[in-house]
Amino acid sequence: MAANNEQHIQEIRALIKKHKIWDKVFAIVGLLAMLVGVTTLIVLFANLAIDGAPRLLSWDFYTSFPSRRASSAGILSAWVGTTLVMLVTAISAVPIGVAAGIYLEEYAPKNWMTAIIEINVTNLAGVPSIVYGLLALGLFVYQFGLGQSILAAGLTLALLILPVVIVATREAIRSIPQAIREAAYAVGSTRWQVVHDHVLPYSTGGILTGVIIGLSRAIGETAPIITIGALTFIAFLPDSPFKGEFPYISFDWIMAPFTVMPIQMFSWTSRPEEEFQFNAAAAGLVLLGMTLLMNALAIYLRYRIRRNIKW
Amino acid sequence: MNSPAQIMNEDFSLPVSSRLAFRFSRHIRERIIEFILLLAASIAVLTTLAIVVILVYESLPFFQHVSLKDFLTDTQWTPLFDDAHYGIMPLVAGTLVTTGVALSVAIPLGTIIAIYLSEFASHKVRETVKPFLELLGAVPTIVFGYFALVFVTPLLQSTILPNLPGFNMLSAGLVMGVMIIPYVSSLSEDAMHAVPMHMREASYAMGATRFQTAFRVVTPAAFSGIAAAYILGISRAMGETMVVAVAAGMQANMTWNPMEPAETMTAYIVQVSLGDLPHGSIGYQTIFAVGLTLILMTLVFNIMGFLLTRRFRERY
Numbered sequence: 001m002a003a004n005n006e007q008h009i010q011e012i013r014a015l016i017k018k019h020k021i022w023d024k025v026f027a028i029v030g031l032l033a034m035l036v037g038v039t040t041l042i043v044l045f046a047n048l049a050i051d052g053a054p055r056l057l058s059w060d061f062y063t064s065f066p067s068r069r070a071s072s073a074g075i076l077s078a079w080v081g082t083t084l085v086m087l088v089t090a091i092s093a094v095p096i097g098v099a100a101g102i103y104l105e106e107y108a109p110k111n112w113m114t115a116i117i118e119i120n121v122t123n124l125a126g127v128p129s130i131v132y133g134l135l136a137l138g139l140f141v142y143q144f145g146l147g148q149s150i151l152a153a154g155l156t157l158a159l160l161i162l163p164v165v166i167v168a169t170r171e172a173i174r175s176i177p178q179a180i181r182e183a184a185y186a187v188g189s190t191r192w193q194v195v196h197d198h199v200l201p202y203s204t205g206g207i208l209t210g211v212i213i214g215l216s217r218a219i220g221e222t223a224p225i226i227t228i229g230a231l232t233f234i235a236f237l238p239d240s241p242f243k244g245e246f247p248y249i250s251f252d253w254i255m256a257p258f259t260v261m262p263i264q265m266f267s268w269t270s271r272p273e274e275e276f277q278f279n280a281a282a283a284g285l286v287l288l289g290m291t292l293l294m295n296a297l298a299i300y301l302r303y304r305i306r307r308n309i310k311w
Numbered sequence: 312m313n314s315p316a317q318i319m320n321e322d323f324s325l326p327v328s329s330r331l332a333f334r335f336s337r338h339i340r341e342r343i344i345e346f347i348l349l350l351a352a353s354i355a356v357l358t359t360l361a362i363v364v365i366l367v368y369e370s371l372p373f374f375q376h377v378s379l380k381d382f383l384t385d386t387q388w389t390p391l392f393d394d395a396h397y398g399i400m401p402l403v404a405g406t407l408v409t410t411g412v413a414l415s416v417a418i419p420l421g422t423i424i425a426i427y428l429s430e431f432a433s434h435k436v437r438e439t440v441k442p443f444l445e446l447l448g449a450v451p452t453i454v455f456g457y458f459a460l461v462f463v464t465p466l467l468q469s470t471i472l473p474n475l476p477g478f479n480m481l482s483a484g485l486v487m488g489v490m491i492i493p494y495v496s497s498l499s500e501d502a503m504h505a506v507p508m509h510m511r512e513a514s515y516a517m518g519a520t521r522f523q524t525a526f527r528v529v530t531p532a533a534f535s536g537i538a539a540a541y542i543l544g545i546s547r548a549m550g551e552t553m554v555v556a557v558a559a560g561m562q563a564n565m566t567w568n569p570m571e572p573a574e575t576m577t578a579y580i581v582q583v584s585l586g587d588l589p590h591g592s593i594g595y596q597t598i599f600a601v602g603l604t605l606i607l608m609t610l611v612f613n614i615m616g617f618l619l620t621r622r623f624r625e626r627y
Contacts, residue, residue, distance in 0.1 A: 012518060022522040023431075030427025033420045038443050040489045044450070044458045051461070099351035107345055108352070120355040126543065128550020128609065130577050131362060133584075134602040138365035142590050159358055166355070190337060192344045220451025223552035223577065227584045227598075262453045262553075269457050269557055277461060284454045295449050299442060 048288065052281030061282060066233055066264065071275065075283055077234040078264035081150070082219060084238065084253060085260055088154020089161065089218050094211055097162050101169025101207075106195055125163040132160045133227025141228050148229040149255045150238065156224050161214035168210015172203035205305040209298045216294035220287060222262035233267070234259040261287050366603040373596035382600070388563040388579075390597045397597075399604055401565040405480065405573035406605075409555050410548040412484025412569050413491060417544050420488075421495025422537065428496070429503040430525040441497075448493035456557030459486035464558065478560030478572035487554045495544045502536020503529050535620040542616030546609050552577035576605045 055061050064074025100121075108114040136156035146152040176199055184194045238256035261283060268280035374382070377397040385398025424444070428437050463482040468475050475481065506529050514524040530537070560572030561582040574582070580598045588595050 016518055016520060019520045019523060023520050026427070026522050026525075027431050030423055030431055033423040033427065034440055034444075036420060037424070037447050037489060037492050038440075040486075041443065041447050041450070043462070044454070047458060047462045048454070096351045096354055099348045100355065103345075103348035103352040107348055117352050117355055120359045124355055124358060126546050126609075126613070127362065128546070128552070128577065128605065130550065130552045130580055131366075131602055131606055134369075134580070134599060135358075135362050135365050137584075138369050138599070139361055162354065162358070190341050192341055216449060220453065222451070222453045223556075223581060226581050229584060229588060262451055265453050265457065266553065266557065269453070269460065280457055281461075284451075284457055287451050288454055291449055291451060292446065295446060 045288070048281045048284050050281075051278050052283075052285045055278055055282035056285050061279075065236070066259075066267075073268075073276075073279055075261065075264055075286065077237060078259050078261045078283070079286070080237055081234070081258035082260045084150050085153045085157065085225075085258065086215060086219060088151060088254070089157040090211070090215060092155055093158035093161050093165055093214065096158075097165025097211075097214075098169050098207060100162075101166045101173065102195055102199070104166070105170045105173040106191065106199065121163050121166050125167070129160055129221055130223040130227060132156055133224030135159070136224060136228045147255065148231070148257055150258045151254045152228055153225050153230060153258065153260070156228060157218040157221060160221065160224065161218050164214035164217065165207075165210055168213070169203070169207050172206025172210070173199055175206065176202050205301055209301045209305070212294050212298040212301070216291050216298070219294070220262055220291055222266055225260055225263060226266070230263055231257055231259055261290075362606070366599055366606065369599035370596060370603050372591070373593075373600040376593070376596070386565045388574075391583075391594055395593075399576075399601070401563040402574060402576045402579055402601060403604070403608070404565060404567055405555075405559065405563070405575040406549055406577070406608075408567060408569050408573065409480045409484045409487065409551075409559060409575055410545065412481060413487040413548040413551075414541075414544060416485055416488025417491045417495050417548070418541060421492045421540070421544065422499060424492065424496040425499035425503060425537075425540075426525050426530065429500045430521060430529060444493040444496060447490065450490070452490070452551060452553040453557070455486050455490050456483075456554040459483050459554055459558035472570065475570055476572055478558065478562075479570055480555075480559045480573055481569040483555045483558035484569060486558070487548055487551055490551075490554070491544050491547045494547055495540050498540035498543060499533070499537045502533040502540065505536065506532045535624040538616060538620045538623065542613060542620075545612050545616075549609055549612070550577065550605065552581055556581045576601050 060072070061074045062079070063076055064072060065076050066078075067073040100117075104114065104117065104121075108117070133156065136152060136159075140146045140152040140155055141148060146155075180198055180202070181194050184198050189197070234257065238253035238258060240253070265280050265283040265287060268276045268283065271277075271280075381397055382399055384400070385396050386400050387396035387398050388401045389396045428440065432440070459482045460478075463486055464475065464477060464479065467482055472481075510528055510532060511524055514528045519527070555575045556578040559575065559578065561574055561578055562572060563579065564571060564573040566573055579601055583594045583598050586594070588598075
């Protein structure tokens with residue numbers, strides 16, 4: 001009987017050992033799968049770097065307008081346009097997104113209206129970006145009469161990243177312990193005083209991370225901006241926001257026609273001549289550099305916040 | 312002698328009840344702030360409404376001009392030619408083929424990566440690999456389009472498919488697949504992470520290996536979350552624009568063969584938008600009709616996914 005039992009255990013051990021081979025096999029398959037992703041990223045970067053390096057390293061590339069001649073074409077109007085559009089996007093998306101996040105987390109009663117707002121925020125994150133372009137073409141460009149301007153583009157991208165900002169704000173606010181709110185209420189604060197003096201200051205880092213991630217997504221968006229009718233060939237700069245005489249600041253640039261980095265890259269990519277591909281690669285590198293820098297900043301901020309939290 | 316009680320009496324001469332009494336000015340200020348915050352939150356609802364209203368309103372003239380039957384059954388899409396045909400099928404086919412190619416890359420790889428990271432990888436591997444995958448999702452799509460056109464297509468031409476045309480749906484789909492791996496893998500991993508530890512422990516106690524536990528216990532238990540990740544992947548692939556616009560060509564072509572050039576719905580919208588587009592012209596109307604079709608297709612997939620996940624939801 002004892003010998004029989006011993007034999008059984010041996011058999012089971014052998015069986016498990018046999019099955020464990022699959023553990024090893026799958027560990028290798030998993031590593032290979034990740035390697036596909038990581039390799040693509042590296043090859044993509046190397047490919048851009050090899051094609052784009054000569055143009056990237058010449059100063060003229062950043063200070064010239066696009067041109068019919070590939071070797072003298074640059075990204076001046078594109079990076080100025082991208083900066084201005086991002087400015088409009090940040091100024092409009094951040095206050096609205098943060099306010100919406102605060103409402104949903106601190107104020108919203110549990111009722112059907114709140115449920116509808118929450119479902120909408122989730123759904124909007126899944127709407128294809130080109131649909132935002134169509135919305136903006138119909139609404140901003142024609143109904144509101146903004147035309148193909150920096151303002152229209154900035155507002156379009158603001159709508160696009162609004163869900164990102166809202167979700168980041170809510171997560172940052174949610175991580176603040178309830179005890180802090182209760183302490184503030186206990187000494188007689190109103191709800192807004194609690195939010196303004198306690199909740200917002202403690203969640204600034206988290207909100208900032210979300211805003212940067214959102215903007216890094218907006219900076220690479222091409223389709224919605226093409227849809228509202230941005231031009232691909234712009235050989236002038238928008239009116240300067242700073243003036244020599246009173247009132248020193250001008251907002252004329254906000255209605256100016258413009259182009260942005262991804263559109264400039266797209267327009268060079270679709271040229272048949274090979275030299276323009278090198279320009280496209282260089283523009284891609286600049287774009288990639290901006291995106292990676294913003295993401296690295298966000299990752300660093302997130303890391304610092306996690307380390308500094310003391311409650 | 313000043314006792315604490317006297318100081319209190321000096322500083323706050325009013326009785327307690329009126330100090331804490333309801334103050335109208337303070338109350339009204341709170342109400343106004345709450346209302347402003349509510350307005351900000353309702354922009355989400357307004358955006359959704361505006362999308363629906365604008366798409367329907369701007370494509371109505373198109374559907375007065377073209378019958379729904381022609382739109383759905385005609386196999387040619389040449390709205391800007393003299394001999395105009397308005398059959399959406401070629402664009403739908405292009406979208407479905409590129410989406411299919413992308414999913415055949417993203418779903419297996421994304422699922423394997425999720426299972427590996429959640430059940431096999433050490434903490435250190437996970438923390439190193441995840442930022443890389445996130446970066447893959449952060450690269451601008453136009454850069455992926457350039458990569459597909461300038462690197463992947465020539466690579467395929469010089470190795471296994473010498474007859475591949477310069478524009479084709481295959482390389483666009485493949486690159487798009489790699490692009491959406493992080494969306495599939497990170498959501499799937501979250502779902503597996505949420506499976507309670509005691510289920511794994513029970514499985515190990517029965518003598519199951521990691522592989523058996525991962526595939527027969529964790530994956531089925533997390534299936535509704537994994538399916539949600541697949542649905543997100545499908546939505547991404549169908550709505551993706553720049554990769555297909557750059558690498559798959561801008562010529563509507565009724566084909567199911569990924570090795571041919573074809574135009575997707577999104578690429579058509581880009582192609583028309585690049586030209587001169589007067590308000591109310593037939594080109595202007597068509598992009599809204601195509602956009603409406605796109606969003607309805609996304610909606611159908613999402614509803615199907617919702618029903619599917621509800622059917623397979625596990626409760627612990």
